[in-house]
Amino acid sequence: MSVETEASATSLALSDVNINWERLDKTKFHVIGAILFTAQMGSLHPISVVKTRMQVVEGTLAHMNGFSVFKNIMRNDGIRGIFRGFGTSAVGSLPGRVLALTSLEISKEMVLKHTEHMKMPETTRVGLANGVAGMVSNVVSCAYYVPLDVICQRLMVQDLPGISTYNGPFDAIRGVLRTEGVRGLYRGFGLTMLTMSPANALWWGAYGAAQHLIWKTLGYGGHSEKKPSHLELVSVQATAGTVAGACSSVITTPIDTIKTRLQVMDNYGAGRPSIRKTTRLLIEEDGWAGFYRGFGPRFLNMSLWGTSMIVTYELIKRLSLKQE
Template identity: 25%
Template sequence: MSPAASPLRDEGTRSQVVLAGAIAGLVSRFCIAPLDVLKIRRQLQYHSLADPLSTPLSRTSGGVLYLARDILRHEGITGFWKGNIPAEGLYLSYGATQFLAYRSANQALDLVEQRGNVKIPGVAKSFLAGATAGTVATTVTYPLDLLRTRFAAQGTERVYTGLIASIRDISRHEGPDGFFRGLPAGIAQIVPNMGLFFAFYESFKPLDADIHLPFGSGDALAGIASSILSKSAVFPLDTVRKRLQVQGPTRGKYFGSAKMPAYRGVMGTIRAIVQKEGWRGLYRGLGVSLVKAAPASAVTMWTYERALSVIQGASQQSDAGHGIGGS
């Protein structure tokens, strides 16, 4: 069959994709919130190779367990959910925007194939659609991402008294640009990250049909493998983004940032981290990030596929019911 004769894939309607993506984002966030806080704290641990008084190496190497005990001891169990309100908004809007943009990009590429009578390789199509989806979702939801990071980075000292207060404070002292600190690093990270993620996911997903894993777990395993591979490739840019997000008038008040220097720009931040902390500084938090990536991606993709299937099934039953009633 020629490319022009290939039917468009059934990716669901816009409303179905938005709803399924939103559900996937909310469920995923609820499950991995504590790991997200630990990852952000780990990335903000500053250790100058030339300053033995900065965060001790024994503590940075202790990593997640040290941080978890410290949070539990000084901030209580609720400390693991700091920043959860903007994070829930972030995951809700990001999940909906990401899957909607991914579906739209896929359909646009399908139309290019049909009208141009060309065949775009499947992996290339997934990469382009994923990169587009990631860029759109990151830009639209970035202010929530910044707020999530700042709240998660608050230790025992409260920088902001609440969500509304934080928005008002940033607007007053940093202006609109304050909500987009580190966005270039976010875009530079998300394009290859999401492009690679969806490319890997679409490559791994057909294996479920051959292996016949129970309960749709093939979707979850494909999400895990895809996320680990893609996140590892671009993790330094995620660290750069987090460091840039806590810049501004309140820079020295966040966890681990008392001795942290001021950073400017993506390349300037990379150079500063490498010079002061070594290459290891760019990868601090990678371990917990990968641990987080597995359940987050598994839950997200599994929930999305199941939610979309349920929503489409309910829609078909509703349409059938209307058809019977109207005949």
């Protein structure tokens, strides 16, 4: 069977899975997305708080495991402590999510159309389209999300030694602007752009390729025109999301550790914090193992995030289909 025939058959059999941008009601897509993604973000926020604190804390606390850090937060601050920064993150993410999802879907559709007649395996084509879309989405939304990330992470760790204390997000913004200007809100921007865009491309590319391979393994595509059940849809998407999230966490944790410390820590002595200073201080404190501080919570967070995010995302797309 030719590549074109295989692609056509696969598309026909899995048309309920691969819902493209043109088939979506855009208003429903963004409204439902805002509701469901906020709920998903809330369920994983405590893990993010633990991960961030593990990456930033110094001294004897630096060697506590994730569960011990969680217990320490609960003992000192209760439920409020593990949800620090959530309100700012949830409300602030809404405009950024519109940018990210729109650019993701449009760029994926464009790549799929431009590669439609190229002689390449369909798995490669789907992985390429998802990977390019993930990178474009990250580049488009990065200018918005980096300042939000800086403020949210400062709120998460503000009771730690050597970290400034703020009375809410607006006070944090004023504090950063007063001491560093607008540049302070973009700490780690270059590092985020240069590293997280490829990482996002890796996540979406791995997800697209993994999902396509699983469907083929289960007998969908090719000459088959059977449609997957709802349980099969969720199971395959969740599995592909877990695989993509796990792979991404292993590769990106060292960079995420440097970025987090660069964005929230101020005790660098004279001069502005830099990637070099941050890296040197981390190595001095904990050796090369320090780059994987918070790896357990991050691995768990990325795996759970990958699973829940993609299942939520695909559900949003199905709920947002135009009436035909």
